[in-house]
Amino acid sequence: MSDDPAPGFVRVRLDLAYDGAGFSGWAKQRSRRTVQGELESAIQTVLRLPDPVELTVAGRTDAGVHARGQVAHVDLPAAAWEDEGARLRRRLAGRLPWDVRVWEVRQAPAGFHARFAAIWRRYAYRVGDHPGGVDPLLRGHVLWHDRPVDVDAMNAAAKLLLGEHDFAAYCKKREGATTIRTLIDLHWERTPDGLAVATVRADAFCHNMVRALVGAMILVGDGHRPPGFPGEVLAGRVRHSAVNVVRPHGLTLEEVGYPADDQLAARTREARNKRTLPGCP
Template structure:
């Protein structure tokens, strides 16, 4: 198994989804409702354990952000896993609140780490620009933008942001954390229902990155900024007051990608390394 797994433990991969509306984000907080807190409490209850088993997640989502394809892992004692493996999903379904579902709970392959072994995270951000507003049945998952959007202009602007860059201009800085990321995909499509969806995929994301990118590109789509403006903001390397962090409810984590099982351990080691751009001084990991 992986080097950070204690002897006598089994690493269990959890695939899950949740509606983020009533959560203060993923990470456990002492006085607020969080996704991690609910799942860890449920695990402790259904396994009849006296201790809490900590979850490691692929991507920590902020307050109000949804997930359809989130992945986490938990290390359980071998005897606990052996006793509860066959019944764990059903028992979690009965214990968890209805805005969280765990769809799979399986022993992870050797070298698996939900966070460090991931090679990409894919998000969708959904926007409605109909003059009448958003369908009330979709209002919890779609942002209303009260200007008509030019999807072609938004895609033109998005192309200038792809690749490996320092995304400091689009991230909320955290002490000791790098803002270098590889943006693998960023494209906009208008569906038959009129909803405009951004697909955003990167090896990882820094804090507020997707919502800031969407905010900048909406300004292009509604004609307030030219298509080359988001790339100029990126190149400047500093936060621009014109870039708004859009509301979280339009954002959903759709998928987390992992390499073949034989490459999991190597990917986990690589992701822990310090990351820099070519010719730049060393930066901090992750």
């Protein structure tokens, strides 16, 4: 399978952000409002293209999940890009709704693929545990937990989850898809305004993975479970009834990482291979 744009087309990278509250996730749906649907419609309209365009995204966020560092690509007719590329960002700013913004538009380097060339994605999950609740101005981006959480205890739990594992216990299973992921970074910190914020970075994520991990660690943070509990759930490889998938509005995709331009094509080929753990078929 070729990952290059078709003859006569140019691959364009878009860096974007959105407030997920008003969307039924990233992926286009026939009867629901989605980020992909809004963007594809806007691009086709402002470029006056006769045919629909199709975006490929680094991470397909769920309904209610936000993004500040999302990356997508689209293959556009070369003539349209030559004529309108320099004005595309400004024209999209005038056409898109308030809750999705495109920060940068540029021709992608050879071998670039928004999804398969990515080497990591970084999310943040924000929790407020003030007994009075969450700042009303932040309510759409912070989960309120009605008991204090111990950041040190959650960090002790997080260390046991790092590395390459089968995260089946923390993922919604999809037919034919692997649940093996490499968790590169997972830690909690208190911000000056008192929020407990989890940074979660991995080569890729499966469905509900971050929200389930946060749910398990909050059980540790509020004293319901010991620090070893999330690691025990991971080792069991099956969903645990005590672990809740926390609500989506506390989650934000912050950044996507890519290799150097001369390594993009190799990374894309590698990412298409289905992974197994050592010793597994």
